[in-house]
Amino acid sequence: MEERVYTCPYCAMAHNSTEALKSHVIAEHKTEPLPSPEGLIRLAINGQGYELTVEPHWTLYQVIHDKLGLTGSKMFCDRGACGSCTVIMDGRPILSCMTLAIECHGKSIETIEGIAEKKHPLIDAYVKHHCMQCGYCTPGFVVTAKALLDRNPKPTEEEIRQALAGNLCRCGTYPQHVTAVQEAAKKLPNS
Amino acid sequence: MALEIKDMPINPMERDQYEPERFNALGKRGIRRIDGYKKASGKAIYTRDITLPGMLYAKWLRSPYPNAKIITMDTSRAEALSGVRGVLRYDDPEVMGRRVIGTYGSTEDMLAGYCYFEGQQMGAVVAADTEEIANEALKLIKVEWEIRPFVLDGEEALKPGAPLARPEWFQDNLSADPPSPAPNVLNRGDVEKGFKEADRIIEFKARRRYHGGADAELLCGISRWEDDCLELWLHHQHPYEHKWTMHQYFGVPMNKVTAHAPYNGGMYGGWNWIPYSQIAQGVSAILARRTGRPVKWVFDRREDFVFGSMDAQVSYIKVGIKNDGLIIAIDMKSVFENTGNFAEEHFLENTRVPNIRALNLTGRVNKPPAIAIRCEQLPMCFAFTHVFNHVAAALNMDPTEVALKNDGAEGHGLEHLNQFKQDHGFPVRDSLKECIEKGKKAIGWDEKWHAPGAKKLPNGKLHGLGFIWDNEWDDNRGAGVAGVFIQQDGSINIVAFRADVGVNAETTYCQVVADELGARIEDVHFRHQEDVYLPAMTPDGSSNLTTNGYVMRKAARKAKQQLLEVATSIVNTIERDIPPAFPGIKPEDLDVGESQVFVKADPSSRKSIAEVVKDMHGSMGWGLDYAAIQGTTHAPVFAWAYHRQGRYGTEPGRHRLCRQIHFCEIEVDPETGEIDVKRVVNVNDVGKALSPEAVEGQQYGGTYMGVGRNVMEEYIWDPPTGVLLNGSLLDYKWATMLDLGPVDTIIVETGMGYGPYGTCGIGEDVATITTHLLQGAVYNATGKWVDDGPITPDKVLRALGKA
Numbered sequence: 001m002e003e004r005v006y007t008c009p010y011c012a013m014a015h016n017s018t019e020a021l022k023s024h025v026i027a028e029h030k031t032e033p034l035p036s037p038e039g040l041i042r043l044a045i046n047g048q049g050y051e052l053t054v055e056p057h058w059t060l061y062q063v064i065h066d067k068l069g070l071t072g073s074k075m076f077c078d079r080g081a082c083g084s085c086t087v088i089m090d091g092r093p094i095l096s097c098m099t100l101a102i103e104c105h106g107k108s109i110e111t112i113e114g115i116a117e118k119k120h121p122l123i124d125a126y127v128k129h130h131c132m133q134c135g136y137c138t139p140g141f142v143v144t145a146k147a148l149l150d151r152n153p154k155p156t157e158e159e160i161r162q163a164l165a166g167n168l169c170r171c172g173t174y175p176q177h178v179t180a181v182q183e184a185a186k187k188l189p190n191s
Numbered sequence: 192m193a194l195e196i197k198d199m200p201i202n203p204m205e206r207d208q209y210e211p212e213r214f215n216a217l218g219k220r221g222i223r224r225i226d227g228y229k230k231a232s233g234k235a236i237y238t239r240d241i242t243l244p245g246m247l248y249a250k251w252l253r254s255p256y257p258n259a260k261i262i263t264m265d266t267s268r269a270e271a272l273s274g275v276r277g278v279l280r281y282d283d284p285e286v287m288g289r290r291v292i293g294t295y296g297s298t299e300d301m302l303a304g305y306c307y308f309e310g311q312q313m314g315a316v317v318a319a320d321t322e323e324i325a326n327e328a329l330k331l332i333k334v335e336w337e338i339r340p341f342v343l344d345g346e347e348a349l350k351p352g353a354p355l356a357r358p359e360w361f362q363d364n365l366s367a368d369p370p371s372p373a374p375n376v377l378n379r380g381d382v383e384k385g386f387k388e389a390d391r392i393i394e395f396k397a398r399r400r401y402h403g404g405a406d407a408e409l410l411c412g413i414s415r416w417e418d419d420c421l422e423l424w425l426h427h428q429h430p431y432e433h434k435w436t437m438h439q440y441f442g443v444p445m446n447k448v449t450a451h452a453p454y455n456g457g458m459y460g461g462w463n464w465i466p467y468s469q470i471a472q473g474v475s476a477i478l479a480r481r482t483g484r485p486v487k488w489v490f491d492r493r494e495d496f497v498f499g500s501m502d503a504q505v506s507y508i509k510v511g512i513k514n515d516g517l518i519i520a521i522d523m524k525s526v527f528e529n530t531g532n533f534a535e536e537h538f539l540e541n542t543r544v545p546n547i548r549a550l551n552l553t554g555r556v557n558k559p560p561a562i563a564i565r566c567e568q569l570p571m572c573f574a575f576t577h578v579f580n581h582v583a584a585a586l587n588m589d590p591t592e593v594a595l596k597n598d599g600a601e602g603h604g605l606e607h608l609n610q611f612k613q614d615h616g617f618p619v620r621d622s623l624k625e626c627i628e629k630g631k632k633a634i635g636w637d638e639k640w641h642a643p644g645a646k647k648l649p650n651g652k653l654h655g656l657g658f659i660w661d662n663e664w665d666d667n668r669g670a671g672v673a674g675v676f677i678q679q680d681g682s683i684n685i686v687a688f689r690a691d692v693g694v695n696a697e698t699t700y701c702q703v704v705a706d707e708l709g710a711r712i713e714d715v716h717f718r719h720q721e722d723v724y725l726p727a728m729t730p731d732g733s734s735n736l737t738t739n740g741y742v743m744r745k746a747a748r749k750a751k752q753q754l755l756e757v758a759t760s761i762v763n764t765i766e767r768d769i770p771p772a773f774p775g776i777k778p779e780d781l782d783v784g785e786s787q788v789f790v791k792a793d794p795s796s797r798k799s800i801a802e803v804v805k806d807m808h809g810s811m812g813w814g815l816d817y818a819a820i821q822g823t824t825h826a827p828v829f830a831w832a833y834h835r836q837g838r839y840g841t842e843p844g845r846h847r848l849c850r851q852i853h854f855c856e857i858e859v860d861p862e863t864g865e866i867d868v869k870r871v872v873n874v875n876d877v878g879k880a881l882s883p884e885a886v887e888g889q890q891y892g893g894t895y896m897g898v899g900r901n902v903m904e905e906y907i908w909d910p911p912t913g914v915l916l917n918g919s920l921l922d923y924k925w926a927t928m929l930d931l932g933p934v935d936t937i938i939v940e941t942g943m944g945y946g947p948y949g950t951c952g953i954g955e956d957v958a959t960i961t962t963h964l965l966q967g968a969v970y971n972a973t974g975k976w977v978d979d980g981p982i983t984p985d986k987v988l989r990a991l992g993k994a
Contacts, residue, residue, distance in 0.1 A: 057323075071240035072233015076407055076456070077920035078492040084407075116232035127227030130884045133693030133892060135230025136407040136456030142231055165929045168920065170407045170457045171693055172895030172958075173888060174928040 041105040045070070046114025054101040061085045061096035064111060072112035072139040076168070083167035084140035086147075087111050093147035112139035115146050121187035122146055125180035133171035141167050145181045153188055155181065204845050206616040209879045209948040215785075216702035216712040217881050217948065224698045224885075225717065226454070226691065235454045238426035239408050241487075243415060247276050249475050249488040250325035252314040252332055254306030257557035257913030258341035258354065261304045261314055261334055268331035269317055274324035276482045279316045285477060292439055293466025297368065300359075301440075301470055307357045308559045309914045310497060312471070318478040318486050341557035341913045345528040346505060348554035356555035364555040370501075370567060371531040371553040378548050379539065379602060382511075385520025385546030389511030393585045397577045397978035401503035401528060402904040404564045405923055408456020409495050410468075414476035415485035420447040421476060424487075426455055428463040428690045431726035436469045437476065450722045452690045459565035459896075459958075460732050465498045466560070496918040499906060501530035501561040502569035502962075510578055511546075516588050516596040520546040523574060527553040530561040534574040541662040541847055543599030557913055558906070565896065566733065566955040568664060573963055576659050577978060580967035589640060590967060591627045594660045598623045600846040611846050612943065620941045622876045623660065623850040629937050630658075630874040634854040644974025652858035652867070655972025661960045663849040663876065663944065663951045671728030671742040674831035675704055675750040681786065681801025683710055683750075685717035685743065686831075687727035694954055695885035696735040700743045702881065703947070707747035708754070709783025710800065725831065733955060734836050736881065737946030741834040744947055749830030755781045758788050758803045762825050772803045804828060848943035849876035851956050853894075855964050856932075859972040861991055864984030866902055866965060869932040873961075878944020878951045886953065890936040893957025899926030900962045905981050 005014045006021040010029045015021040022033040039053045045068070054063060064070045064087065073096055076084035080098040087096045088110040116123050122142050125131075132138040141164060148155055148163040155163065160181045164174075209218060216222055229235035266278050279286065281304035289301040303313040315332055319325040340354035347353055348364040356364050367373040386392055413424035421443050423433055430452040434445045462468050471488050479486040490497075504527045511520035521544055525534045535549035551570075579597075583590035600608050605621065612619045631637060639656055646654040673687035685700055701715040708715075719727075728738050755778035762769040773781060773790065782791050789797035807825045854872040859865070873890045880886045903924040907916045917923045944951025962980070969977050975990035988994035 065240070066242070070233075071236065074237075074456070075239060075409060078409065079919065079921070081920040112233035116234070123228065123231045126231040127223060128221075130224060130227070130695065130888050132227065132230040133695075133888060134407055134455060134457035134691070135226060135235050135693060136237060136454075138230045139233035142233075161928050165927055168925070168927060169892075170405065170459075170896070170925070171888075172892030172899075172926065174895060174931075175891045175934055176888065177928070 039102060041102060043104060044108040046110060046117065056100070056102050058101045059097050060087070060099040060101045060104055063101040064096055070111050070113050074136055074139060076137060076140075081168065082137065082140070083144055084137045086140045086143045086167070088143060088147050088150070091147075091150065093144050112143050115142060120146060121184040122149070122180065125184040125187070129176045129180040129183070131173050131176040131180045133173055137167060137169045141169070141177055145177070145184070148181070149185055149188060153190065154185055157182070204615055206942065207947055207949055209942060214706045217706045218879060218883070220883050222698060222702060222712055222882065224695050225701065226695070226697065230454070237408050237454045237456055238413065238424050239411050239456070241413060241424055241453065243413065243485040246413070246485040246487055247318040247320060247478070247482060248322045248325050249316050249318045249478055249486050250322065250329055251312035251316050251494070252329055253494060254309060254311045254313055256306065256336060256338050257309040257343070258339040258356065259306055260337040260339065262337050263335045264314060265333040266315055268333075269328035272324065272328045272331060274320040275317060275328045276320065276484065277318040277478045278328070279474060279478055281314050291470060291473065292436060293469055297466040299466035299470055302474060305359050308557050310494070310559070310918070312467070312494070312497065316474050316478065318482055322489060343556055343558060343908055343910065343913060345503065345526045345554035345556055348556050349526065349552060356557050361555065366529070366553040366555050368530075371527065372533050372551040374550065374552050376548060376550050377535065380546035382520045382522050382546045382548040386511040389519055390514040391512045391585055392509065393512070393581055394509045395577070395581055395976070395978060396505065396507050397573070398505045399502050399569075399573050399980045401499050401558060401561070401906045402900055402981070403496060403499035403906055404459060404461035405920065405925065406456060406458045406461060406495070409492060410462055410471070410490040411488060412472045412475060413485055413487040414472060414479040416476070416480050419443065420449065423448065423450045423472060425450055425452055425472065425690075427468065428455065428458055428460070428692060428732045430690050430722070431688060433469060433472060437473065440473045441476065450688070452688065452720050454691050454720075455693070457693055461562060461564040462498055463732065464562040492920060493918040496906065496915055496923070497559045499559055499561045500564040500569060501527065501532060501567055502573055503528035503561060504531065504534070504570055504573065506534060506574060506577070508574065508578060510582060512582050512586065514586065516582070516586055516593045518542070518544045518578070518582060518597050521578065522548045524550045525552070525570065525574070527551065527570070528556045528558060528561060529553065532567055532570045534570040537568070537571040537575045537661060538578070539601065541600055542597045543602060543604040544597060545602050558908070565958045568955070568959050569962060572661055572960050575661055576960075576963035576966060579659070580970065584643065584970060587642075590658045591631065591636070595623060595627065598850070608846060608848065612848060617848060617943050618941060620943065622848060622939070622941050622943065623852070625941070626850050626852045626874040626876055626939055629939065630852050630854050630872050633872045633935050633937060634856060634870065636854065639856065641971070643971050648858060650858070651862070652860050653972040655857045655859060655968040655970070657855045657857065657965055657968025657971060658852065659960060659964055659967065660850060660852040661956065662847040663851055663953065663956060664847065669728050669734040669738040670833065670835040671739045672725045672831060672833045673727040673739065673742045673746055674725055674829055675708065675743070675746040677750065677754065677800065677804055677828040679805055679807060681714065681799055681804060683708065683715045685715065686723050687717070687719060687725045688722050689719045689727050691719065692732060692735065694735060694889065695882055696739065699736055699882045699885065700739055703740055703743040704747040707744050708751045710786045714786050714800075734952065736950065737952055738834060738836040740881070740947035740950070741836070742832050745832030745834065746830050749832060750828055751783055752778070753828045753830055754783065754788065754800065754803065757807065757828060758798070762806050764806055764825070769806045772798050845945060849878055849941060849951050851875050851953060851960060853961055853964055855968050857965060857968045857972060859969060859987060861973075861993070864987035864991070864993075866969065866982065866987065867932070868898055868930070868965070870935070871898070871931060871961075871964070872935040872937065873957060874937040874939060875953045875957065876939040876941050876943070877953050878946065878949045879940050879942055880938050881948060881950055883938065886938055887936045889954040890957055891934055893954065894934050894961050895926045895931060896958040897961025898931055898964055899924070901965045901980060902982050
């Protein structure tokens, strides 16, 4: 079989396989060996890898909810006023309806589904203290509260209220959230 | 007494008692809510979340003018856009001139070629592969408009020469469309005589401005045809009603219409009562049939601002009072916008005020339709609160004393109510007094109460205390049907179809069935989202527990009877006869508890419900291992029941006996006009709290909704153009977590409610009453009246002479 030579387009160094050439380009030239298709993004959501092509105007909410079927993130105010679409991206709670999906390439994202699967104590505390009526905004509150507990495992009542102040609940369940977050904080493994 | 009441198996005139020794679940704390995990974990599915294979998205054209008519419309460019699968025009033969039924007995155009408020969905509907394409197509529609003059104010609308708000329908602006009252003067007693006997007469004008639903889940719905069967996914509180309306629209037999009622993002009535709430679904069904694809209609947030609350009103009120606090005459005229109600009703029903004259007029204006949004008794609470606050202030009396002085029913005092309680087996308890005593203590009323404008705090703010009271209500007549089915493994289902409105009602129904049947709460389940042809109940809004609680109880008791009969009978299966679980025992000698059937005389002789029913339906007599085999040989334990709850929760002559009160403590900043709500104390006589945590949820939630309306909620239109200016949740404000200080919830249980086990609903009361919570407190703080809701800082500053 004829031996092929794979030449680096940046420095002309020869390699004997495509894999070797790819590794070389990544290591030496700090770039992807092949151009990405336009709009291709890779995301880690709840620890799982996703790769998909997005339109430039799609929001992260559209991708998570409409395309990937993670319907726990909710469309409520539809423009950055209510917190119901909150997800945690690289440790920070963000509004997925105000974030363009195409800007999230390479990001690590946690949604309500991931928080529930890991049996975070917030879930049980929310059920126990009736922190929901219609329930539409509830996942957004849980995600915001989870982000709070991640950075501050022992929040005061005032810190909880401040952290959740950006989440709207039309049913007015607010006081019950504070109780639930405090209880969940006590049940965190490291507390 | 009316015949129908006498014939009802449950007489609402009599006390229905809670029996603590009989119940393990009802009235207990710590019962896990059946929707809790789903809602907290994001697993609960709402209509907005649903995508069907091949589904199209339908979007409406919206009117840019408050009062206009289409002269010509060109949809050709929209139709030609790639991805557009259908365009329905107002002049399409299927909809042109077609007026169809909506709710409240109203009719509406299927798809109007005109508009009567800015932002109205009308003219054309586009179905496309995506929402973006549908929106793009709408921009390509060219309309030539006839722009007409408009009117935005109810009083202006009723003046001669005012622009006609709905010229296609009415040649004047005075409305008596249900539920608005006819423009007739109501008279009780002799008001003029009352004023002559009065020691003092006060007069004032009060106003409440238009506010709205701003519900959680944006409005939407899905329609799909399969051959001649129509399937619907409904974000609506009246799912069953859609089967009737779709039958009316399309002639499709109701037995071929299937509805699904996924979870609902909070609606609080509102949209569900708007005539065209069901028409939106009808239009999507037309497009679904034409395209052969499922069609989901969707509104965005701006499009969602298409309805409001029916208490946009101006009231002119004159009150005659005695020096001891007795109100002896009220003369009241109210003018509403688009929809009105009987503002005087709470005085008529729940006070001893002998002389009342009232007139309610409703003016049609070029604003969205107005309807009950938690709830239609806002106008009554508005009038009630303003009168009591003004009377107490005029006499320089403690407002709690004025309330106690005037409490009663239908023009009679407390002695009349007490007699009624005694005659009908109720405890003779003074609900209002009990509530006031508890609430005063919680807020520190006696130490903190002061003369108006008399307490300036070290921080420079003005301290105010407020108190309001009202009666309990459950404003919606209703009827429900449900079944109780025992599965072969002994697990129990409630079988019925209803929309979830978030009040934990489904769990409480399970509690009723568990305790009445003798099952453990964890053995009862209610999956209510699927159409099983038993509507429990429609409409699904008010009167949840007070109607369905009776339904569940009746069904459970019947099922229990069947279970006991099975336990004492031979079960004939195909293969063999199975001897009775309790041979030689009569059904009446058995009872059920903890999901076990036992002999009353010897409770150690017991078998689980599962054991009793295991050889029934689905078995050939080979035991549970063969359960999947066909061979139904014995009818399953299944019982159904029906209950109708009276108009407004009670029947005529059944007085309301429970009282609801609220206290608040506020600080008013005299420099900015801002109000800090430092504390709210809710004291609700709920008769009996069957799910205490759910009751507290209503107390908290109602307070946030009410106080938010009181100080910030308002739709604002641009006067020159009639265009809504704050149609987003950034600009339309409601209360957030930081807007209120602590909210105390005190539950009083006098057992005098009209619902099962002596309960009564408060989910609507709290939000409706507290919509005026701060009005008296602002007066107490500043010594000035702001009788114009919402009480925004600019109005407070104006009252203080600073703006």
